[in-house]
Amino acid sequence: MSDVFHRPRDWKIEPAEKRFVVTWDDGAVTEYGWEEMRRACPCAYCAGEGTFKGTVDATTKFTERQTTMTEVHPVGRYGVTPVWGDGHDTGIYTYKMLRRAAGLE
Numbered sequence: 001m002s003d004v005f006h007r008p009r010d011w012k013i014e015p016a017e018k019r020f021v022v023t024w025d026d027g028a029v030t031e032y033g034w035e036e037m038r039r040a041c042p043c044a045y046c047a048g049e050g051t052f053k054g055t056v057d058a059t060t061k062f063t064e065r066q067t068t069m070t071e072v073h074p075v076g077r078y079g080v081t082p083v084w085g086d087g088h089d090t091g092i093y094t095y096k097m098l099r100r101a102a103g104l105e
C-alpha cells in the first residue's frame, strides 16, 4: 500500500499488439489489452450509475471498432480518456484505476 500519487511519464498505443502501454514516474511499465480496457469502461453509459445497470458486462460482445483505441487524451492531472473507433470517449480511467488494475497499488 502506498499513498504516493503516481503519474505516467509516457504512454503509447500499440495497434499491432492491440494494447495501451503506460510508463510510470516510478519506472514501472504496465500494459492493457484494448478489449479488456473497453470492457472496464467506467462511464455511466457502460458501467451504469444509480439504478441504471449499464450496457456492458462480462459477456458483452464488442465490434472491432468498439475495441479499437484511436487516441488517448489526458484528463486533468489524474487520468486519461481513450477515444474508441466507434466514437465512444466518455470513460475516464484514473491513474489510480490503471495502477490498481496492474496490481501496483
Ligand SMILES: [Zn+2]
Binding pocket: 041, 042, 043, 044, 045, 046, 047, 088, 090, 091
Ligand atoms: Zn463507456
